[in-house]
Amino acid sequence: MFALVESESITKYLNGNKGIQIGDLKYPRAIYTLWTEAERNAIGIYEIEIDKTNLKNTEYYTNTTISYTFANNKVTGSYGSATARDIDEAKVLKIKEINKDTNQMLSNTDWYITRNAEKSTTIPSAISTHRDAVRTKQASMETAITNASNTSALETLFTYTEQEDGTVTRPLGELPTL
Numbered sequence: 001m002f003a004l005v006e007s008e009s010i011t012k013y014l015n016g017n018k019g020i021q022i023g024d025l026k027y028p029r030a031i032y033t034l035w036t037e038a039e040r041n042a043i044g045i046y047e048i049e050i051d052k053t054n055l056k057n058t059e060y061y062t063n064t065t066i067s068y069t070f071a072n073n074k075v076t077g078s079y080g081s082a083t084a085r086d087i088d089e090a091k092v093l094k095i096k097e098i099n100k101d102t103n104q105m106l107s108n109t110d111w112y113i114t115r116n117a118e119k120s121t122t123i124p125s126a127i128s129t130h131r132d133a134v135r136t137k138q139a140s141m142e143t144a145i146t147n148a149s150n151t152s153a154l155e156t157l158f159t160y161t162e163q164e165d166g167t168v169t170r171p172l173g174e175l176p177t178l
Helices: 037-042 087-107 110-119 125-147 151-157
Strands: 002-006 009-014 020-022 025-027 045-051 066-071 074-079
Touching: 002 066, 002 074, 009 066, 037 045, 045 066, 087 125, 087 151, 125 151
Parallel strands: 045 074
Antiparallel strands: 002 009, 002 045, 020 025, 066 074
C-alpha cells in the first residue's frame, strides 16, 4: 500500500493497482513495481510501512484501526493499544474448542463402543485406556482455561513455543493420540 504525500501531509492512500494523476501529469500503475523507491518518493508517493508493535492476536484482543503518519520522509501505519476481549467469553469459546477436539478424537473410536453394545464384543484395553486419557486431559485443559486469571494468561496457554530439544509445545498441552 502506498500514500501520496503533498506539502508534508498524506493526501491520498493508494493500493498500487491503478495509475495516478498528480497535477497535470499522469503516471501508469507500473510506477509501483518498476520505479525505484527514490523515484516514487521524488513525486510524493511513499510505500507505507506497518508498525505491528501494538498488534495483538485477534482471538484475544480487539485492535484499533491503523493511524498513518508522515515523518522523516517515511509513511508509517501504526496500531494503537489493543483492548482485551471479555475474558469470560474467551474462556467459553476456548472450552468449546477443546470440547470439539475431544469429541472428534473420541469419535474415531466410537465404533468400538457401538460394537460392544450391539454384539458384546470386548473393547480392547488400549482403546479404553486411550479414551479415558482423552477425557482426563480434556478435563485438565478445561480447568487450566477456567483458572486463567486474565486474557494474557489465557493466550499463553495456547501459544506454541520451540523448546531446547526442537519440539514445539504449548503450556495447555495436547489431547493424547492413539
